[in-house]
Amino acid sequence: MLKGKKQKVGKRNFWGKIPEIFKRYNQHDIIVFCVIIFLIIVVLSSSGLLMKKVKLNVSSCGDGTFYDTCSLNKPYFCLDGILVENSTLCGCPIDFIKEEDSCISKFKINPKNVSLKYIIDGKEEELIFTTYKGIADYLSSLPDFIYYDVGEKISRADFKLKNINNEKQREFLLPLAVQIQNLAPNNKVKQARIAVSIVQNIPWNESDKAIRVGESRLGYSRYPYEVLYDNGGICGEKSELLIYLLREIGYGVVSFYHKEENHESVGVKCPIEYSLRDTGYCFIETSGPAIMSDNSIEYKGGITLKSESEVYFISEGISLPENMYEYEDANSLIRMKNAIRRRGWINPIEYLKIKILKKKYGLEEIYNID
Numbered sequence: 001m002l003k004g005k006k007q008k009v010g011k012r013n014f015w016g017k018i019p020e021i022f023k024r025y026n027q028h029d030i031i032v033f034c035v036i037i038f039l040i041i042v043v044l045s046s047s048g049l050l051m052k053k054v055k056l057n058v059s060s061c062g063d064g065t066f067y068d069t070c071s072l073n074k075p076y077f078c079l080d081g082i083l084v085e086n087s088t089l090c091g092c093p094i095d096f097i098k099e100e101d102s103c104i105s106k107f108k109i110n111p112k113n114v115s116l117k118y119i120i121d122g123k124e125e126e127l128i129f130t131t132y133k134g135i136a137d138y139l140s141s142l143p144d145f146i147y148y149d150v151g152e153k154i155s156r157a158d159f160k161l162k163n164i165n166n167e168k169q170r171e172f173l174l175p176l177a178v179q180i181q182n183l184a185p186n187n188k189v190k191q192a193r194i195a196v197s198i199v200q201n202i203p204w205n206e207s208d209k210a211i212r213v214g215e216s217r218l219g220y221s222r223y224p225y226e227v228l229y230d231n232g233g234i235c236g237e238k239s240e241l242l243i244y245l246l247r248e249i250g251y252g253v254v255s256f257y258h259k260e261e262n263h264e265s266v267g268v269k270c271p272i273e274y275s276l277r278d279t280g281y282c283f284i285e286t287s288g289p290a291i292m293s294d295n296s297i298e299y300k301g302g303i304t305l306k307s308e309s310e311v312y313f314i315s316e317g318i319s320l321p322e323n324m325y326e327y328e329d330a331n332s333l334i335r336m337k338n339a340i341r342r343r344g345w346i347n348p349i350e351y352l353k354i355k356i357l358k359k360k361y362g363l364e365e366i367y368n369i370d
Contacts, residue, residue, distance in 0.1 A: 075103045107135035107168065114231050118197035119289065119362040120190070127179060127198065129228065135172045136229040140209065142166075144221065157312035160255050164244050164314070169225045176228070177248035189321060191249050192268065193292075197362070199242040200289045204368040205232035235369065236264040238286040243314055252317035254281045260307035263299075263369050267311065268292070269319040274327045279311055282320060287369065289362040292320075294330035296337065299369035333357055 061078035065071040069078050070090035075098075077086035085101045092103035110133035118125055146158055180198070184190035207230070209220035224241035227233035233241070239255060243266055246253050252269030256276065267281030274293050276283040283295040290297055298304055336350045346354075357363065 075101070105134070105171075107138055107172070108132050109134040112229065114228055116198045116228075117201040118194050119201070119360075120193055120197065122360045124362070127183075127194075129176050129179065131225070131229040132172065133229070135168065136226050139166065139169060139223040139226055140220075142223075155312075156257060156310070157255070157314075160240060160243070160312060160314070163221070163223050163240050164247075166223065169223055173225055173228075173244060174248065177245055180245065181249065188250065188318065189324065192246060192251060192320065195242060195245040195249060196284055196292060197289070199238050199245070199286050201362065202227060202238060202241075203232045204234065204238075204287050205230075206234055207237075235287045239264045239266050242266045242284065242286050247315045247317065250318050252281070252319060253314045254279070255312040255314060256281075256283065256309040257312065258305050258307045258309050261299075261303060261305055261369060263305060265295075269317060271319070271322050276309065281311070285367065287367045288364045290367075291330040291333065291357070291361055291363075292324070292326040294333060296334045297367050299367045303369055329357060329360070 059067045059081065061067075061071070061081055061083050063071055063073065063076075063083065065076070065078040065083065067078050067080065070076070070086075071078060071083060074093050074096075075085050075087035075090045076083040077090050079086075085103070087098040087101055087103050092098055095106055096103040097106045112131050112133065114129050114131050116127045116129055118127065146162060148154055177195075180191055180194050183194055207220045207222050207226075222230065222233055222237045224237070224244050227237050227241045243253050243255060246266070246268055254267040256265045256267050257263070258265075264286075266284040266286060267276060267279060268284060269280060270282035270293070272278055272280050275281050276295055282293040284290070284292050285294070285297055287299075295305060332353065336354060340346045340350060
């Protein structure tokens, strides 16, 4: 088999043969050929440019919803570039109901304004808070028990956290924490004082509801929001409300439970020397107005808190500072009450000092205990 030499054809050889190629055709054919080639190039070029520049020109609203279409965020409808509420066309999210073209939470119905009194440095103030029957009824319908697996330890703290951490409740309780923060934007101590005084001044009363377990009839324990809606609560219920508010403001909080006296109170993080039995948390009574850190209160029937308290951790957070006047006021009141008990009578100076403290904190003569 003979092997021929391969001829290398370069660009010069190709372009050099073009004149010979054209010699085979007449002038008319060449013109037609060139026109066809030109048109093909124009068409291909134009198509390429159009492919690069073609862009869907579909009008939409700010969230990407096309005109005349319902948004994924019900009940909004895209109308001429503006998102408008239209629950008739777009419906409402879960747990919301239609009201004209809007959607409102099914829990945000039947509003009721509650007047919340608080006293700071002897001056009485008032905060108006709007509550809703819808969310109060929802909370009261929730089961009042917790399931435990075999071997798991039943904890009082679990029930506290169950009541405090309800997510639906938080949506409606948070505005109160915000109002308190707005009253003293740059003063965390004053925020704590307002929160404490608000809860202490909510009237002490028991719920008229009850839970039936078989043949037994048990007392109903209100959620913190229900305490606001009912404008009343017992020590455990009011304590949970204060725990929620202090935690939301940013404080470290615990729950104190005195088993023998069956009494609940709140502990807020503070310097250890002022804390209850060196726990690092100052005692706060919630049954009625009292001075923070004063645990010498006498309740109905001459009862005082003598038993060792159980401490349930709720949340980490900031601490009350060292230089709060409440510490000295509480110690001063305790010293005077002890002296009066020993001698059996009160002198004019003690009477005047106690009168000043009563006005400063709105103190009451009798405390409730449950």
